[in-house]
Amino acid sequence: MSTSYYKITDQVVVAAFTDFEKQKKQLIEQANKLATFFDGKPIFSSDMHSMRLYGIELTNFESRSDKWFWTKPQRNRKYASKPRAKAPKAADRSEFNSILTSWKELLPESISREDIFASIGCSWGDFFFNGLSVFSHNEVVYIATAVKITKGVEILGSEFSAVKELAA
Known part of the structure; x- marks a missing residue:
């Protein structure tokens, strides 16, 4: 065709x-707040149906003291990181829970x-x-x-x- x-x-x-454009602007603003809070920049995912925050590219990932609490950035995932599903066994659970709580509070909802x-x-x-x-x-x-x-x-x-x- x-x-x-x-x-x-x-x-x-x-x-x-x-x-939709107004919602998109709000999504970007909220994503920037979340990324700034964790010292990174937002990475978005957009498809035919919706737009959402995919993750954040953390600044100086390898030298971060909390890098064990985040998914490892990879090229095929646009170097995006998110909090891990579970804290690493040796990790300080209270610090991980603090990161996870802040992430959930600041995470913007996807828009359709x-x-x-x-x-x-x-x-x-x-x-x-x-x-x-x-x-x-x-x-x-x-x-x-x-x-x-x-x-x-x-x-x-x-x-x-x-x-x-x-x-x-």
Whole structure:
């Protein structure tokens, strides 16, 4: 299937997209607080359905005194660490429990794109094999996908690209 481009001015769709962007901003702020608390930077995971904090890249992992309480950063996991599921046997359990408690208190919840998909009359599964590019500019939501969208007006790819460049 070939990609089609749409612009949607329906206020329900615009509101759903705006709400997602607001939630995304809050997720990033909360993730930055958590990462700063543990002296690291946040690493996110995003897929067709949702966005979440994947872990944090801890500063100077090898020289940290608490490195035994964290999963070891690996290249194939974007160097992300999380508190281990259990404290190492030789570890100070109170320090580990303190880390785990702080992690759980500061950990932001994942956010879902389901409201956006529902507002345009689709589900995330419709886009799984068909791809999706979506952004908003001036109270209009723009979508590029191979899925047939009935809520919007089909536009040319050149218009989509021009607006996307303006929105960036």
